[in-house]
Amino acid sequence: MTVSAVPAFAGTTWIPFAGTLPIMQSWGNLATDTNNNSSLAEAKISYVGGDYKMNLRVYDIDVKPEKQVSGTYTDADDGTTAKFNLDASSKGHKVQLRGQTANWTIVRVEYSGSFRADS
């Protein structure tokens, strides 16, 4: 019973993430989840260091080359909840939330939050 319940709820559980964003606006991997249905993916940003903002996107990492499957949420900061419509082609695939600082910076900006591929 537990085994059958897992696929039904995978993707809807919040996956916490925290770390530092790469310098000079490179993209960093924040969290990975499985996109099981066509509902919205969500990212709650609890904290972005200082007065920095961050940009967010979702990539399908089960295809080669990895493919952007959502629009870009720009300028997320503390308390932002970003909702992403994901490309239908990513259904059943592992998707990864990626982030970058919104400006060029030499500082590694801290962030924390949580992500789920299905709401």
Place this chain on the structure above:
Amino acid sequence: MIIETRKLLKNNMTYICLCMLLLIVGLAVWSGVGIFQTELDVMKRVNGEFPDAVALVSPHQSWVGFSEAFFSSFYYFIFPLVVALPVVDTLYRERTSGNVNYQLVRMKQRTYYLQKFVFSFLVSFTLFLFPLLAGMLLANILTGTWLFTDFTAAYDKLVRGTAVFGDSTSLGHKKELFSDLLRQSPYLYALAYYLIGGLYAGAYSCFGLAASFFIRNRYLVLFSPLCLYLGCWLIFTLLQLLAWDPFNLLDPRQPVLGLKYVPFVVDFCVIMLLSVFLYTWGVKKNRDLLA
């Protein structure tokens, strides 16, 4: 001014710098258009049934300063050096070559130094602005878009809160500063940022020109505008005063929190006042040149 213009046009550095800026702009636009097209393709696939969301992904986002392309940010990183190179060491060269003695026989000291100051400001202003306008033209040719009525209509709805989106990714397009200009046209918004950037470019060059009275090494003179710009970047970053740093202020994407109009004016005035003060001091220091 005519003599200064002739000197500028005979200086190889002018053309090298212009080509360098145009190359950076070309690369920025090329990558920016690629990023825009990817974003538009994705947006059409995931939010195709929401026209406002699609319209907010607009080709003007591939203009220099508007995209996340490396060279777009690199232009804003390096401009104080490149726009100043043709003019910032003119006083230094004329003083070391002795030409300044000849010039001061021909005209009043005040006229000579004032001309140098104003000319440096205007040249750097133009050198900053021209490649950006060329980039705008190139991006529009590559994307085949000249009018942005769909974008302005969707942006107006976004500001009024009447736009309908499939997800929240379109909300990040809303700007805190110069939003009314963006509602009218991205051209006006870009022009406001580019003109302000040009004023800062002129101010940094004037600072370099003033510093040349006090620095004996030509290379330090050439790098002094960039040193001031990046020095501020470092200090404001360490002090966490991001909204006061010209590097963030001049970025049309408005990439940090707490941006206001006041720092635009205050920072510019401080740099200009510092330059005028150093320049006047330098001129006074060299007043007895012909005595």
